Amino acid sequence: MNKNEYELKVGLEIHQQLASSTKLFCKCNGFDKLEDEIYFKRVLRPTQSELGKTDPAALFESKKSKQMNYIANTNTSCLVEADEEPPHEISEEALDIALTISYLLNAEPVDEIHVMRKLVIDGSNTTGFQRTVIISTGGELQVDNLKIPVLSISLEEDASRIINKNKEQSTYSLDRLSIPLIEITLAPVKFKKEETEKIALTLGRLMRTTGKVARGIGTIRQDVNISIDGENIIEVKGVQQLDMLTNIIEFENHRQINLLKIKKTLIERGLEKNNFSANSIDISNIFTNTDSKLLKQTLINKGRIVAIIAPKFKKLIGQEEYEGTRLGRDISSLVKFFGYGGIFHSDELPNYGITIDEINKIKNKLKNDHDDAFIILAGDNENIDNAIKSIQNRLFQSIIGIPAETRTPTEDGKTDFMRPRPGSARMYPETDIIPVKITDGKRKIIKKSLPKTYEEQISNYKNNIGLNDKLSVQIFDSKYKILFENLIQQIHLPANFIAAQLTETLINLSRNNIDVSKITDEELEKIFKEIEKGEIAKESFEKIIEDICKNENNIDNIINEMKTNKLSEEDVENIILEIIDMKKQIIKQKGIDSFSMLMGETMKQLRGKIDGKIISNKIKELLEKEINKN
Ligand SMILES: [Zn+2]
Numbered sequence: 001m002n003k004n005e006y007e008l009k010v011g012l013e014i015h016q017q018l019a020s021s022t023k024l025f026c027k028c029n030g031f032d033k034l035e036d037e038i039y040f041k042r043v044l045r046p047t048q049s050e051l052g053k054t055d056p057a058a059l060f061e062s063k064k065s066k067q068m069n070y071i072a073n074t075n076t077s078c079l080v081e082a083d084e085e086p087p088h089e090i091s092e093e094a095l096d097i098a099l100t101i102s103y104l105l106n107a108e109p110v111d112e113i114h115v116m117r118k119l120v121i122d123g124s125n126t127t128g129f130q131r132t133v134i135i136s137t138g139g140e141l142q143v144d145n146l147k148i149p150v151l152s153i154s155l156e157e158d159a160s161r162i163i164n165k166n167k168e169q170s171t172y173s174l175d176r177l178s179i180p181l182i183e184i185t186l187a188p189v190k191f192k193k194e195e196t197e198k199i200a201l202t203l204g205r206l207m208r209t210t211g212k213v214a215r216g217i218g219t220i221r222q223d224v225n226i227s228i229d230g231e232n233i234i235e236v237k238g239v240q241q242l243d244m245l246t247n248i249i250e251f252e253n254h255r256q257i258n259l260l261k262i263k264k265t266l267i268e269r270g271l272e273k274n275n276f277s278a279n280s281i282d283i284s285n286i287f288t289n290t291d292s293k294l295l296k297q298t299l300i301n302k303g304r305i306v307a308i309i310a311p312k313f314k315k316l317i318g319q320e321e322y323e324g325t326r327l328g329r330d331i332s333s334l335v336k337f338f339g340y341g342g343i344f345h346s347d348e349l350p351n352y353g354i355t356i357d358e359i360n361k362i363k364n365k366l367k368n369d370h371d372d373a374f375i376i377l378a379g380d381n382e383n384i385d386n387a388i389k390s391i392q393n394r395l396f397q398s399i400i401g402i403p404a405e406t407r408t409p410t411e412d413g414k415t416d417f418m419r420p421r422p423g424s425a426r427m428y429p430e431t432d433i434i435p436v437k438i439t440d441g442k443r444k445i446i447k448k449s450l451p452k453t454y455e456e457q458i459s460n461y462k463n464n465i466g467l468n469d470k471l472s473v474q475i476f477d478s479k480y481k482i483l484f485e486n487l488i489q490q491i492h493l494p495a496n497f498i499a500a501q502l503t504e505t506l507i508n509l510s511r512n513n514i515d516v517s518k519i520t521d522e523e524l525e526k527i528f529k530e531i532e533k534g535e536i537a538k539e540s541f542e543k544i545i546e547d548i549c550k551n552e553n554n555i556d557n558i559i560n561e562m563k564t565n566k567l568s569e570e571d572v573e574n575i576i577l578e579i580i581d582m583k584k585q586i587i588k589q590k591g592i593d594s595f596s597m598l599m600g601e602t603m604k605q606l607r608g609k610i611d612g613k614i615i616s617n618k619i620k621e622l623l624e625k626e627i628n629k630n
Contacts, residue, residue, distance in 0.1 A: 006260070008253050011188035011225040011233075012200055015181050016207050017158060017214035020094045023178040024157050025087035025131065025433070026080040030179040031214070035075055040082065042068045042126065067169040068123035070160070076175035083126040086432045090115065090133065090155075094180035097212045098135045098155045099438070099446045101182060104206055105150050107139030112437050115430040123170050124159035125177065131430055132156035132183075141186060143202045146195065149187040156181050167339050179214075182207070188225060191253075196245050204242075208476065209451040215479030216517065226252040231260070232404040235421060239409050247413030254322035255330075255415070259402050262316045262327060266399050269312040269371050273399060278392045279366075280308045283376070286361045292353030294341070298378040305378040308391050309366045310345070313373035313398075318347030324414045327398070331375065333417040334390050338383040343391070344376040465495045474503040483521050491532050498528060501541050509545055518549045526555060536562045537611045565609070572610055576602055576618055580626050591627055598623060 023030055043066070072082060079085035090113070102109050117129035132154050139150035158179040160172035184203065200222055207213045213220075222239040226249055234256065236248055284305045287295045295305055310317060320326035332342040350356050354376075366374055375391055377384065397403040404421035452460070454476070461472035465488060475484050480502040488495050502524070506516045527544055530536045536544075540562060547553045567575075579601050580587065587594045598619050606615055 006228040006257055008191040008226070008228050009188040010191040010196060010249055012186045013223040013225065014184045014200065014203055015221045015223070017219040018094050018097050018180040018182060019212050019214045020091055020097060020180055022091050022093065024091050024094055024155065024180040025178055026078055028076055028078050028081070030076050030175050032075040035073065038072050040070050040072065042070070066123065069169060069171040070126065071163065071171065071173045073175055077177065081126060081174045081177045087131065089433065090436060091180060094155055096446060097210060098153065098182050099442070100210050100450060101207055102136035102139065102153050103447055103450055104209070105139040105141055105153070107136035107150050107153055109136040109438050109443065110134060112435045114435045115433040116427045117430050118427055120159070124162065124172060130157050130159065141199065141203055141206070143195070143199050148189055148199060151185040151187050154183040156183055188227070191249060193246060196249060197242050200242050200245060205454045208481065209454055209457060211451065211482045224249060228253065228256045231256065231402040233421070234402065234404070235406045236409055236415050237406055237418065244409065244413050248409050248415060251322070251324065251414050255325040256402050258319065258321065258325045259398065262319065262398050263401055265316060266312050271312040271399055276311065276396055276399065278309055278311060278395045280306050280388045281365055283307045283362055283365060286358055290353065290358065291355065294352070295378055301380065303378060303380045304384055305376065306384065306388060307362050307366055308375045308377065308388060309368065310373040310375055310395050312371045313395065314371045315347055317345040317373055317375070330417055331391055331394055334394055335377060335387045337417070338387040338390070340377060340379045340387055346373045467495050467499055471496055471499040471503065475499045478503050483524060487525065487528055491528050493528060493532050497538065505542050506545070509542065514546055514549045516545060516549055519545055523548060523555045530559055537609055539607060539612060567609060572606070572615065572618060573622070575605055576622050580622060587623070587626055592623065595619060595623060
């Protein structure tokens with residue numbers, strides 16, 4: 001079967017943090033510096049009624065009861081995040097930004113906003129739910145000649161930041177909890193390789209025109225809904241890098257095609273929903289003298305080894321035409337959810353110390369037919385029944401088609417099972433917050449003050465401010481867009497210089513493992529002002545940032561020290577004269593051509609202390625004098 005016979009549809013859902021000065025339901029600023037840590041613990045266990053019957057994700061996750069630890073920071077969170085105080089009214093600033101973006105996409109805001117609760121039971125919300133509000137529906141995103149329909153635009157709370165996670169407990173930091181996120185859901189469209197990244201990039205830039213969205217790692221996340229031939233939708237959650245989108249979509253396409261091929265073969269082999277059975281049998285006693293280290297260790301630890309029959313699955317569990325798409329890999333990641341290391345399946349055996357003899361014993365015990373396969377699961381008793389059940393379900397789903405799942409992206413552009421896709425019963429009203437009308441007055445004000453488009457802003461950078469092409473795009477995409485626009489209003493330094501420092505210099509420093517996120521807008525402004533006044537050299541920008549971020553030096557101390565050590569014109573002249581004296585012979589031979597040699601020698605002593613332009617002028621002047629003397 002040719003893969004082109006399948007129609008691949010892709011829908012993007014973009015989650016972008018807003019750079020508003022407060023969180024969505026309290027006055028904390030989640031971007032503030034982290035100080036004064038306090039800790040508290042919770043055990044989250046949702047009640048049966050909250051979970052409902054139609055919510056496989058919640059039921060699945062509730063099987064793992066866990067302790068949650070939270071790190072709270074008085075700067076970035078309060079009692080609201082700790083769920084010890086009711087939420088305040090919704091942030092008007094965040095609402096205005098969401099309305100602005102709605103109008104930019106020609107979406108129609110709702111009359112009245114109603115805060116809803118969405119069940120979240122992995123501990124990332126202290127409340128056990130995430131608050132979410134639909135702001136508008138409809139609209140479209142224009143990408144070149146393509147119009148992609150917008151399904152909905154919502155505001156929601158960001159989740160806590162995971163610090164670490166193991167079988168018994170998870171630790172989260174509350175600084176990120178409840179930072180406003182705008183969620184834009186685009187309609188699924190037919191996948192074209194060159195389009196998807198462009199769509200995401202265009203939408204990202206449209207949001208950035210407002211100057212009110214956060215930038216940096218983790219501030220924007222893409223969820224991708226992928227389906228083929230009208231089968232169930234697979235949701236890949238949290239793609240952070242745009243350049244991974246295409247890889248992930250292509251991987252999912254192949255994985256899903258593989259699943260449809262398995263289904264077809266199973267049906268051809270006569271497997272039906274009604275005659276399906278995947279019994280499990282304890283096979284521990286087959287392995288009492290095994291060479292398999294893993295199985296031996298399981299028995300030493302008093303664990304169990306079980307085999308699950310996979311009827312008519314021979315060669316299908318290991319089947320893969322595209323790297324990583326085999327069903328065996330999916331079943332492995334399924335049992336990892338319950339804390340097991342993985343599985344062995346008959347398509348890959350004998351191997352891993354498991355012998356032909358042992359395989360035959362298993363086949364006999366399972367009464368395997370010619371077309372049958374089996375899966376071995378080994379580990380402690382605690383969750384083994386749940387893990388077996390999930391394998392049996394997964395095998396059963398193979399005759400139905402592609403199971404609806406939420407998957408997580410891997411670093412190499414594949415996807416892993418995360419959990420079943422939530423049912424529709426996950427939302428219920430937030431009773432602590434009263435609905436808010438979006439008045440005609442507000443609509444008018446926002447419509448009147450819409451930002452200029454991306455193209456208009458770039459052209460303004462180039463034609464009115466004098467930025468070059470590269471820096472125009474870089475500064476627009478950077479987190480310093482607004483700071484830059486403020487600085488060029490008040491500081492008379494070349495725009496290209498300011499933009500280059502805020503983009504290229506800072507990027508270089510962070511490539512050298514310097515945490516430039518520590519630097520504040522106020523500090524940056526101060527440095528540029530001192531440079532403007534001529535108090536410190538242009539070249540010292542990089543050195544000051546490094547000093548602040550690496551040594552945690554205070555900016556005023558650094559600048560004062562530079563001023564005190566600042567060389568007078570006379571000092572500079574003396575240094576250059578000394579060098580000229582030392583290089584007299586060369587100057588006699590080369591004349592004016594010895595300039596670059598002198599420049600190099602002088603810069604060795606004065607780099608970062610004096611503006612290079614001043615030095616070069618001075619050298620020219622003194623060199624000419626020296627030559628004329630001769
Ligand atoms: Zn707060």
